[in-house]
Amino acid sequence: MSKRKIGRRDMLKTTAVVGAGFAAPMVFVPRAYAYTNEPKGATVTLGFNVPQTGAYADEGADELRAYELAAEHINGEGDGGMLNTFSSKALKGNGINGKQVIYVTGDTQTKADAARASAKRMIEKDGAVMITGGSSSSTAIAVQGLCQEAGVIFMAGLTHSNDTTGKDKRANGFRHFFNTEMSGAALGPVLKNAFGSDRVAYHLTADYTWGWSQEGSIKKYTEQLGWQTYETVRTPLGAGDFSQYITPVLTSGADVLVLNHYGRDMVNSLTQAVQFGLRDKQVNGKDFAIVVPLYSRLMAQGAGENVKGIFGSTNWHWSLQDEGSKAFVRSFGQKYGFPPSQAAHTCYCQAILYADACERAGTFRPSVVGPALEGFKFDGLGNGPTEYRASDHQCFKDVLVVKGKEAPTSKFDVLEVVEVTPRAQVEYPAEMLGGELGPYNDGTA
Amino acid sequence: MRTLTLSRNDLILLAGYTLVVLGGPIIMAPLGAGYPDLLQKFVIFGIFAVGFNILFGLTGYLSFGHAAFLGIGSYTAVWSFKLLTMNPLPAIVLATLLGGLFAAVIGYICLRRTGIYFSILTLAFAQMSYNLAYSVLTPITNGETGLQLVQSDPRILDAAAGRDYGAVLPSSDLFGIPMNGYPGFYFCGVVSIVCFYLAIRIFRSPFGLMLRAIKSNQNRLNYTGLNTQPYALAAFVVSGMYAGLAGGLLAVVDPLAGAERMQWTASGEVVLMTILGGAGTLLGPVIGAGVIKYFENIFSAFNEGILMAAFDFLPEPIQHLMVNVTSLFVGEGWHLTLGALFMVIVIFLPGGLMEGFNRLSALVAGIVRGRRDGASARGA
Numbered sequence: 001m002s003k004r005k006i007g008r009r010d011m012l013k014t015t016a017v018v019g020a021g022f023a024a025p026m027v028f029v030p031r032a033y034a035y036t037n038e039p040k041g042a043t044v045t046l047g048f049n050v051p052q053t054g055a056y057a058d059e060g061a062d063e064l065r066a067y068e069l070a071a072e073h074i075n076g077e078g079d080g081g082m083l084n085t086f087s088s089k090a091l092k093g094n095g096i097n098g099k100q101v102i103y104v105t106g107d108t109q110t111k112a113d114a115a116r117a118s119a120k121r122m123i124e125k126d127g128a129v130m131i132t133g134g135s136s137s138s139t140a141i142a143v144q145g146l147c148q149e150a151g152v153i154f155m156a157g158l159t160h161s162n163d164t165t166g167k168d169k170r171a172n173g174f175r176h177f178f179n180t181e182m183s184g185a186a187l188g189p190v191l192k193n194a195f196g197s198d199r200v201a202y203h204l205t206a207d208y209t210w211g212w213s214q215e216g217s218i219k220k221y222t223e224q225l226g227w228q229t230y231e232t233v234r235t236p237l238g239a240g241d242f243s244q245y246i247t248p249v250l251t252s253g254a255d256v257l258v259l260n261h262y263g264r265d266m267v268n269s270l271t272q273a274v275q276f277g278l279r280d281k282q283v284n285g286k287d288f289a290i291v292v293p294l295y296s297r298l299m300a301q302g303a304g305e306n307v308k309g310i311f312g313s314t315n316w317h318w319s320l321q322d323e324g325s326k327a328f329v330r331s332f333g334q335k336y337g338f339p340p341s342q343a344a345h346t347c348y349c350q351a352i353l354y355a356d357a358c359e360r361a362g363t364f365r366p367s368v369v370g371p372a373l374e375g376f377k378f379d380g381l382g383n384g385p386t387e388y389r390a391s392d393h394q395c396f397k398d399v400l401v402v403k404g405k406e407a408p409t410s411k412f413d414v415l416e417v418v419e420v421t422p423r424a425q426v427e428y429p430a431e432m433l434g435g436e437l438g439p440y441n442d443g444t445a
Numbered sequence: 446m447r448t449l450t451l452s453r454n455d456l457i458l459l460a461g462y463t464l465v466v467l468g469g470p471i472i473m474a475p476l477g478a479g480y481p482d483l484l485q486k487f488v489i490f491g492i493f494a495v496g497f498n499i500l501f502g503l504t505g506y507l508s509f510g511h512a513a514f515l516g517i518g519s520y521t522a523v524w525s526f527k528l529l530t531m532n533p534l535p536a537i538v539l540a541t542l543l544g545g546l547f548a549a550v551i552g553y554i555c556l557r558r559t560g561i562y563f564s565i566l567t568l569a570f571a572q573m574s575y576n577l578a579y580s581v582l583t584p585i586t587n588g589e590t591g592l593q594l595v596q597s598d599p600r601i602l603d604a605a606a607g608r609d610y611g612a613v614l615p616s617s618d619l620f621g622i623p624m625n626g627y628p629g630f631y632f633c634g635v636v637s638i639v640c641f642y643l644a645i646r647i648f649r650s651p652f653g654l655m656l657r658a659i660k661s662n663q664n665r666l667n668y669t670g671l672n673t674q675p676y677a678l679a680a681f682v683v684s685g686m687y688a689g690l691a692g693g694l695l696a697v698v699d700p701l702a703g704a705e706r707m708q709w710t711a712s713g714e715v716v717l718m719t720i721l722g723g724a725g726t727l728l729g730p731v732i733g734a735g736v737i738k739y740f741e742n743i744f745s746a747f748n749e750g751i752l753m754a755a756f757d758f759l760p761e762p763i764q765h766l767m768v769n770v771t772s773l774f775v776g777e778g779w780h781l782t783l784g785a786l787f788m789v790i791v792i793f794l795p796g797g798l799m800e801g802f803n804r805l806s807a808l809v810a811g812i813v814r815g816r817r818d819g820a821s822a823r824g825a
């Protein structure tokens with residue numbers, strides 16, 4: 001019995017020939033697109049990339065609802081929502097540039113890797129011409145970088161870190177949401193009025209780009225008031241149990257706890273802080289206070305009773321009484337039966353703003369759509385007069401300082417607006433945060 | 446050169462693997478998986494699982510910490526891009542070497558124990574690496590945000606060659622061929638074919654036989670006066686190198702490295718891949734990796750709109766019912782489907798999908814033979 005042996009060279013040759021044969025058609029297929037995923041048919045595909053699992057899943061679910069609503073309104077279905085109050089009237093309710101909007105969805109899992117894989121799928125397989133979403137700054141930054149490389153527009157969803165439009169900004173990326181710098185500038189004076197200028201703060205910080213950014217901003221503005229920072233402790237994202245981090249606060253001598261947490265992390269850490277009796281404590285002769293710099297109604301609802309009287313800032317709140325907000329709350333409420341969160345609001349705005357910019361530009365080409373957004377001034381989307389600043393692709397608008405309501409009238413009515421900080425007070429020069437936009441990328445034609 | 450030859454069956458296996466990998470874009474298209482990113486994941490995690498199988502499938506040592514080497518490979522590759530050059534070759538060579546180096550250190554310690562104690566030790570090391578990458582070593586790993594390229598990276602070799610990427614963020618390229626999209630997939634595909642070939646050689650070598658002997662009865666080997674530890678360590682290092690290479694390739698096609706790649710769930714994933722496909726078989730781990738990545742990327746993307754369209758032919762109430770039931774298993778519920786599939790396979794096909802294929806082919810062969818026998822009986 002002799003088995004037929006085949007030499008190494010024969011094998012290599014066969015492999016190479018077979019390989020070349022298969023590879024050839026893929027390499028030489030001409031690509032007839034003027035820019036990445038140029039829509040050729042009667043539809044245009046948008047990619048909604050949100051966390052459906054992980055610490056920010058609640059926000060993600062609400063974001064997706066808002067995107068679906070926005071797609072409906074852009075296609076002329078439903079009651080039109082904020083399109084009726086939006087100052088730009090370019091959108092005609094027949095999709096974008098005459099093409100009907102369809103969308104694909106994906107789960108970012110609140111992880112940078114998964115978010116990029118999901119966004120890549122949308123770009124490479126589904127032909128999405130714009131990616132939007134992200135409920136975590138690290139995923140937003142990762143996906144923004146990817147969109148820049150691939151040559152599609154990225155409309156950031158809920159991302160609050162300075163870096164998104166600071167150190168890590170990209171020409172193809174745009175953010176409607178506010179950032180930690182603005183939160184700090186808005187919260188500072190309110191905290192001074194409420195707690196005085198002689199306080200010792202203890203920070204618990206989610207250990208990633210957003211947490212670092214917010215810790216830095218709050219530290220900067222509270223120290224300007226004369227506060228001291230006792231210590232800043234980093235906690236892993238999605239820790240669940242924060243008791244080991246809260247115990248040292250009790251004996252530290254600090255009299256303010258700043259929770260740089262968001263989503264379920266904030267619900268857990270705040271609930272545990274209250275259970276440990278922090279709010280009933282007296283330290284240095286003052287009532288112990290807790291501050292949650294970035295607030296959302298979803299979180300406040302999750303934390304229930306514990307949020308009463310706790311200060312924070314937010315991008316938008318459903319109880320605002322301007323026409324835009326009222327129209328949005330009405331159409332969101334009709335479709336889903338409850339009011340939208342700030343995450344839903346910013347995502348809805350981003351979808352509308354993108355659609356409007358494409359309509360005004362008359363194309364989906366990133367290098368034409370982007371400039372249509374740069375320096376764009378608009379109103380009627382719930383935040384008052386707003387501007388997309390050209391130098392860093394960041395929206396500037398008034399910031400809301402809110403407080404957990406002492407006597408809520410419904411389970412959604414958990415926050416009250418303490419102060420509307422005008423845009424001028426939170427504005428900063430674009431160079432302050434560093435980074436480089438670079439040129440637009442239309443992708444490989 | 447007798448040592449470099451393959452038996453006919455192995456050659457067919459390798460040729461078949463080559464065909465499937467290089468024809469991937471065409472073969473996978475009907476399944477909705479024929480796009481570069483997922484194809485890249487298929488071959489990269491295929492490499493990871495094949496390497497893991499050299500340890501687990503042959504020696505029986507169940508490592509619960511292989512994702513650590515994957516992560517080390519990724520970080521190494523990204524640093525190679527940042528410091529040296531955007532060419533992927535140094536990146537993957539360094540990633541492989543560093544993966545092997547860490548495997549040698551960790552393996553040397555962990556292999557003093559066997560069975561569950563070995564698994565726990567590797568798990569502990571992987572979790573330590575993850576925590577180091579996540580917080581302690583933030584200057585090297587950039588923590589939770591992940592290590593990314595920036596325009597101002599030095600890239601010494603590129604600078605020496607006078608290569609300037611201008612104002613855009615560079616992406617990796619092999620002498621001018623960009624490493625994203627299909628070219629990136631073919632690059633990874635060719636590497637995976639080489640890895641598969643090496644795995645066949647290891648499986649068929651005397652060294653492979655020794656590893657199998659460790660699996661079947663290590664005590665007996667020890668009693669005969671043979672020190673098994675160097676063999677087990679060598680297997681551990683080889684599989685660590687495979688993992689490092691896979692991690693490096695992940696960074697080649699997408700220059701970003703995050704700590705979550707090292708988390709215990711990622712280590713668990715490669716165990717699932719191997720068992721799902723069939724531990725100890727050559728092709729099984731690759732198939733397992735493909736199935737899991739397919740679920741993760743395709744099933745998770747099904748939303749209610751797609752389901753509504755899929756059940757369009759049914760009357761409306763039934764359509765809604767079907768959508769409500771099936772939506773539990775797709776979209777964010779894809780883990781549930783994967784879990785159910787895993788249970789079914791472990792219970793009914795302990796040898797993984799490969800056992801299923803073998804049984805199926807035996808069945809078909811049996812039927813064919815039965816027919817032939819019947820025919821010849823009639824003819825007689």
